[in-house]
Amino acid sequence: MTAQDILKDLKSRKFKPVYLLHGEEPYFIDVVSNYVEHNILPDAEKGFNQSVFYGKDTDIMTVLGAAKRYPMMADYQVVLVKEAQDMKWGKEDDDKKGINPLLSYLDNPLPSTILVFCYKYGKFDKRKKAYKAIDKNGLIFESAALYDNKLPAWIKGYVTSKSYKIAPQASAMLAEYLGNDLSKIANELDKLMLNIAAGQEISLKEIQDNIGISKEYNVFELQTALARKDVFKANQIINYFDANQKANPIVVVLANLNTFFTKILQVHYLKDKSQNGIARELGINPFFAKDYEAAARSFDYGKTMNIISLLRECDLRSKGVDGGAPHGELMKEMLFKILH
Template sequence: MATAQDIIKDLKNRKFKPVYLLHGEEPYYIDLIGNYIEHHLLSDAEKGFNQTVLYGKDTDIMTAINAAKRYPMMSDYQVVIVKEAQDMKWGRDDDDKKGINPVLAYLENPLQSTILVFCYKYGKFDKRKKTYKAIDKHGLIFESTALYDNKIPGWIEAYITEKKYRISQQASAMLAEYLGNDLSKIANELDKLMLNIAQGQEISLKDIQDNIGISKEYNVFELQAALVKKDAYKVNQIVNYFEANPKANPIVLVLGNLNNFFSKVLAYHYVKDKSNAARELGVNPYFLKDYEQAARGYNLGKVFQVISYLREYDLKSKGVDSNTDHGGLMRELMFKIIH
């Protein structure tokens, strides 16, 4: 299957398909390809007459097909892009009473002078549909799959390298832990970070702490470390900082990270061959020592209890059976986890 980079390379070389279906759970690559088509295939002069951008909520499949049937004016190609195509009414996927389906009729014999693009995000298009099969036969289908958490540090390193920068393994692992697996969010943060660093320089932990809003001493990773050591004083210091800076440290993010951490501690308890623990857990080997230490301090029964507490306080933070402020909830939860 062609990668996003393969598709963009072909587009740069003016090798076009008459229909593109860009679909999948990870929107980053769908946006990457769709934006390249929107901004680079036609000149500014050609776009006025030959580029149509539609939005799924405001259109239907026949509107898109009718636009695609037009011929370009003073250009070799016209471009029709349907953004948020997952919200579009796709209509029938079979023939009508007269034995005709105008959508399939076009997709099975598309105009070579039209580049029709469907950006179908946050889910997979139904591969059983005739529409899918027609596009697959006469156009190009790209599925953008979500990356597993353990693949994110490598993705960050590749992204940084492509921009002519370097990044330490510890820094890429920390970014992955902090930002999650939303590639658009990660790319945005990396782009902002690189504005403050000379090209070719290695991005360090300090650079990330200084530029992405992660406090050197008071962040969710330091909280995890303090909980592993059962350092009540340090835990309370961090919680007080979080309470004073709620926008930088929202309780939902903190609880989500802690739940992810203790879920991996739980999984670590069940790994039989500890030498393969990093691969089994899907974590960067740099962080494996944290899970090893946590497993020593929190036995299996306690980890189950901690995860139960985290789920309970996640509901409370959303107002379920609780009127306590977020700072108070965090202090209660930390006490229960440590004790």
């Protein structure tokens, strides 16, 4: 099931007694847990029938104690465990009598309790008996991280769900600029949509005006300048980054350039190096394919490999390894070595 499938069931009041939400992408886990916390019970019932625990501050016995209670003057009670990856779960063979309290509950969960474990930033061990018990008597949702080439489509879907539209170039730029942090993307889009009329299409201009991307001096323009070996423009942009480091932190610049040159390396392996071929094989928007095509002509295979090594070296130095230096100086030195 997807997060939207789970939300659909929750809105229809189709509940499972136990949910395990786990995986590397926290966004979808937060979407489901937020709905559970704020919408399952009316406010008048939450005081007696809703318990919210945080993994590092609780243990499994405390959670089970809450889960075994019956709701007071209500049909259900909600027990929500956030950051469950930090919880003291106990060992499955802890009980001397051979009866583990957790497994005992999961094998026969209370129908009037909605117990939700939010296990973020990693997968729950599928070999554990607890996993198998939840799978049998409840619902398990794995929140997988989105691949970079899936981000523009996800952005389009998110915007559409809010009754807005977004231009393909705008969704591609947003994905490239913000990376695959879905919570950050959703937050930026929500703020952006407050500033434009309902139903309006979000264009490159709205992205540039509202999400702090300079129209002329951003990492995408830098990539274009590098692809064309436009030394003057590339230096203008790096100088702008140096003067505005808060809006253009070196970690973001390096991450985007590393992705850019890694894709250029992939282009060198392609049989079809046309813009359509590049877009299809790399899973990128055709809007950006021309830059990769130009860059592959400007930087041969050997030079591309050297640049990727250079970016990694620059990243280490920016963190104080091997003779750190001011970030502005590192970016300028990096640019010189890429272009010469």
